[in-house]
Amino acid sequence: xxxxxxxxxxxxxxxxxxxxxxxxxxxxxxxxxxxxxxxxxxxxxxxxxxxxxxxxxxxxxxxxxxxxxxxxxxxxxxxxxxxxxxxxxxxxxxxxxxxxxxxxxxxxxxxxxxxxxxxxxxxxxxxxxxxxxxxxxxxxxxxxxxxxxxxxxxxxxxxxxxxxxxxxxxxxxxxxxxxxxxxxxxxxxxxxxxxxxxxxxxxxxxxxxxxxxxxxxxxxxxxxxxxxxxxxxxxxxxxxxxxxxxxxxxxxxxxxxxxxxxxxxxxxxxxxxxxxxxxxxxxxxxxxxxxxxxxxxxxxxxxxxxxxxxxxxxxxxxxxxxxxxxxxxxxxxxxxxxxxxxxxxxxxxxxxxxxxxxxxxxxxxxxxxxxxxxxxxxxxxxxxxxxxxxxxxxxxxxxxxxxxxxxxxxxxxxxxxxxxxxxxxxxxxxxxxxxxxxxxxxxxxxxxxxxxxxxxxxxxxxxxxxxxxxxxxxxxxxxxxxxxxxxxxxxxxxxxxxxxxxxxxxxxxxxxxxxxxxxxxxxxxxxxxxxxxxxxxxxxxxxxxxxxxxxxxxxxxxxxxxxxxxxxxxxxxxxxxxxxxxxxxxxxxxxxxxxxxxxxxx
Numbered sequence: 001x002x003x004x005x006x007x008x009x010x011x012x013x014x015x016x017x018x019x020x021x022x023x024x025x026x027x028x029x030x031x032x033x034x035x036x037x038x039x040x041x042x043x044x045x046x047x048x049x050x051x052x053x054x055x056x057x058x059x060x061x062x063x064x065x066x067x068x069x070x071x072x073x074x075x076x077x078x079x080x081x082x083x084x085x086x087x088x089x090x091x092x093x094x095x096x097x098x099x100x101x102x103x104x105x106x107x108x109x110x111x112x113x114x115x116x117x118x119x120x121x122x123x124x125x126x127x128x129x130x131x132x133x134x135x136x137x138x139x140x141x142x143x144x145x146x147x148x149x150x151x152x153x154x155x156x157x158x159x160x161x162x163x164x165x166x167x168x169x170x171x172x173x174x175x176x177x178x179x180x181x182x183x184x185x186x187x188x189x190x191x192x193x194x195x196x197x198x199x200x201x202x203x204x205x206x207x208x209x210x211x212x213x214x215x216x217x218x219x220x221x222x223x224x225x226x227x228x229x230x231x232x233x234x235x236x237x238x239x240x241x242x243x244x245x246x247x248x249x250x251x252x253x254x255x256x257x258x259x260x261x262x263x264x265x266x267x268x269x270x271x272x273x274x275x276x277x278x279x280x281x282x283x284x285x286x287x288x289x290x291x292x293x294x295x296x297x298x299x300x301x302x303x304x305x306x307x308x309x310x311x312x313x314x315x316x317x318x319x320x321x322x323x324x325x326x327x328x329x330x331x332x333x334x335x336x337x338x339x340x341x342x343x344x345x346x347x348x349x350x351x352x353x354x355x356x357x358x359x360x361x362x363x364x365x366x367x368x369x370x371x372x373x374x375x376x377x378x379x380x381x382x383x384x385x386x387x388x389x390x391x392x393x394x395x396x397x398x399x400x401x402x403x404x405x406x407x408x409x410x411x412x413x414x415x416x417x418x419x420x421x422x423x424x425x426x427x428x429x430x431x432x433x434x435x436x437x438x439x440x441x442x443x444x445x446x447x448x449x450x451x452x453x454x455x456x457x458x459x460x461x462x463x464x465x466x467x468x469x470x471x472x473x474x475x476x477x478x479x480x481x482x483x484x485x486x487x488x489x490x491x492x493x494x495x496x497x498x499x500x501x502x503x504x505x506x507x508x509x510x511x512x513x514x515x516x517x518x519x520x521x522x523x524x525x526x527x528x529x530x531x532x533x534x535x536x537x538x539x540x541x542x543x544x545x546x547x548x549x550x551x552x553x554x555x556x557x558x559x560x561x562x563x564x565x566x567x568x569x570x571x572x573x574x575x576x577x578x579x580x581x582x583x584x585x586x587x588x589x590x591x592x593x594x595x596x597x598x599x600x601x602x
Contacts, residue, residue: 020306020307023306023309024306027302027303027306031302032299035298055258057222058223058257058258058273059258059260061221061222061223061225061273062258062260062271062273064219065216065219065225065227065271066262066271068215068216068219069212069227069235069264070264072125072126072207072211072212072215073167073187073207073264073265075124075125075126076125076126076187076205076207077165077187077205077265079118079126079129079205080129080165080187080189080203080205081189082114082118083114083115083118083129083131083191083203084189084191084193084203085193086114087194088110088113088114089110089114089131089191089203090191090193090194090197090201092106092107092110092131093131093132093133093135093138093191093197093199093201094133094135094197094198094199094201095135095137096137097135097137097138100139103137103138103139104139107142107143107144110131111142111143115129115131115143124211125207125208125211125212125215126205126206126207126208127206127207127208127211128143128205128206129143129203129204129205129206130143130144130145130203130204130205130206131143131144131145131201131202131203131204132144132145132146132147132150132201132202132203132204133146133147133199133200133201133202134146134147134148134199134200134201135199145204147200147201147202150204164189164190165187165188165189165265165266166187166188166189166265166266166267167185167186167187167188167264167265167266167267168184168185168186168187168188169183169184169185169229169232169234169247169267170183170184170186171183171184171245171246171247182209182243182244183209183243183244183245183246183247184206184207184209185206185207185209185212185234186204186205186206186207187204187205187207187265188202188203188204188205189202189203190202191203209243210243212235213235213236213239213240213243216235216236216237217237217239219237221237223237223257223273223274223275224236224237224238224254224273224274224275225237225271225272225273225274226250226254226270226271226272226273226274227269227270227271227272228250228269228270228272229267229268229269229270230270231249231250232247232248232249232250233247233248233249233250234247234269250272254272254274255274255275256272256273256274257273257274257275258272258273259271259272259273320348320349437476437477437478437479437563437592438476438477438478438479438480439473439474439475439476439477439593439594440468440472440473440474440475440476440477440482440507441468441473441474443477443479443480443481443482443483444466444468444473444482444505444507446480446483447466447482447483447486447505448466450483450486450487450490451464451486451490451503454490458494458501460500461494461497461499461500461501462490462494462500462501462503463500463501463502463503464502464503464504464505465502465503465504465505466504466505466506467504467505467506467507467508468505468506468507468508469507469508469509471509472507472508472509472514474593474594475514475591475592475593476591476592476593476594477560477563478556478559478560478563480556481556481559481560482505482507482516482518484552484553484555484556485518485553485556485582485584486503486505486518487552488552488553489503489518489519489520489522489580490503490520492522492523493520493521493522493523493524493579493580494522494523497522497523500521501520501521501522502519502520502521503518503519503520504517504518504519504520505517505518505519506519509588510585512587512588512589513585513586513587513588514585514586514588514591515583515584515585516583516584516586517581517582517583517584518581518582518584519579519580519581519582520579520580521578521579522579522580523576523577524574524575524576524577524578524579524580525574525576525580526576529574530572530573530574533550533553533572534570534571534572536550536554536557537553537554537557537570537572538557538569538570540554540557540558540561541558542558544558557570560584560586564586564587564590564591565590567586567587567590568584568585568586568590569584569585569586570582570583570584570585571583571585
């Protein structure tokens with residue numbers, strides 16, 4: 001009960017609103033509010049999924065940086081491990097050298113057999129391998145140094161490290177191996193595999209910092225990538241100022257958008273990605289004014305459209321209201337509007353004008369319609385009488401022919417009676433057009449009657465033979481199809497022929513086709529006529545039939561082609577003075593029998 005009251009109140013309130021206010025209400029409830037909610041949700045989802053995609057891309061960059069650095073370090077570690085397991089290195093570093101000459105002699109042997117084969121080549125980040133020991137007989141230089149003389153490595157820290165292999169990123173201020181200081185990366189391992197050597201020993205793989213920096217740059221990241229230890233920048237995709245200066249420090253100008261901790265060979269590093277901006281934010285920043293214009297257009301365009309629609313409704317409804325008010329005074333006047341429109345109001349205006357027109361012409365048209373109905377009734381009766389006459393005339397003719405035939409029988413004029421009987425059969429077949437089809441059996445009956453009548457004309461000069469297979473007799477063809485070809489053979493074939501003329505008709509099935517052959521030994525035709533007829537018979541049209549040349553043959557061909565969906569094929573062979581042979585082939589799938597037609601009728 002309460003819901004009905006609410007519905008009634010809403011309907012009443014809406015009915016009191018003008019069309020303009022209704023359109024504005026519809027605009028706010030069905031467009032503004034859904035647009036804001038939908039766009040807000042869509043934008044939020046787009047930003048969420050874009051952030052997820054951005055995080056995935058940054059994670060991929062982080063993984064590629066790890067792989068890049070690991071691949072360089074792995075090369076150094078592989079070289080260090082080979083030296084770590086070679087006892088000849090331990091023996092050399094533990095040897096009491098007799099003199100500096102003795103040291104250099106054995107040093108070259110170790111260098112050639114162990115250190116040089118580990119050279120990584122031109123593209124390798126591995127710069128050099130240094131062997132160190134506290135052996136006082138070692139002379140500093142090349143690939144050999146005394147541990148105590150390497151100032152930037154504290155031996156106690158090395159021993160205290162939990163990792164057997166450690167990495168150092170350093171900037172030496174007192175490097176006896178180089179005339180200029182530059183950033184360096186070292187992978188170091190203590191040599192303690194063979195415990196019976198008591199000296200402090202280590203192997204030191206020096207990596208070329210510029211090669212590592214160049215590999216970082218060649219990765220072409222879309223972000224700025226920093227590998228840091230604390231706030232110290234070890235490697236970065238933005239090129240650092242100089243490798244001859246100490247490592248830079250991460251400043252406040254670097255915005256950290258993504259950070260991943262990484263522990264590698266005893267060093268706690270940070271991989272930092274900066275400068276990331278999602279495609280969604282980039283699009284919103286670069287095309288914000290376009291989006292703003294679109295939003296403004298979406299808000300203003302409907303308001304303009306509402307004003308136009310309101311005007312379209314209000315003006316025409318006012319005209320309709322005035323027309324109904326004036327109907328009591330002058331019911332012959334419609335609404336004068338050259339372009340009422342095609343909407344519902346336009347249909348209403350047209351309907352009102354049609355109603356006025358019908359009302360104005362009702363009396364006049366009522367009388368005219370009555371006269372027309374009377375004329376139509378009279379025409380129908382005349383047509384029925386004509387149909388009855390058309391039925392009486394042929395039946396009258398058949399009755400008269402039957403009376404003549406019976407009279408001939410009574411007078412024992414059997415030959416004349418037979419001719420009249422066959423003539424009646426031919427006339428009945430010609431005038432009976434209730435259907436355009438007849439069976440091959442009926443066609444053959446008609447042909448026999450026709451040829452028997454022709455024998456009265458030509459006598460023994462005409463001989464014929466008809467051979468029809470039993471399975472072909474019930475197949476339907478257009479009426480008078482075969483008769484037309486037989487008539488052509490009989491009339492045109494025997495003209496100018498003094499010798500006897502044979503006409504053969506054969507109908508049989510050949511695999512998947514019906515074959516009808518008409519052969520005569522008549523006068524024959526010229527080659528140009530044969531070519532012309534072959535082309536026209538297989539491509540005849542209604543215009544060809546209307547031209548008047550070979551009308552009978554082309555008429556039969558056209559009807560047979562039309563009844564078989566243009567798949568009947570005709571082949572004419574003839575020789576002047578020898579005779580003519582016509583073959584008609586119809587695919588079996590286009591044939592209809594009398595049983596098929598009776599099923600359709602039922």
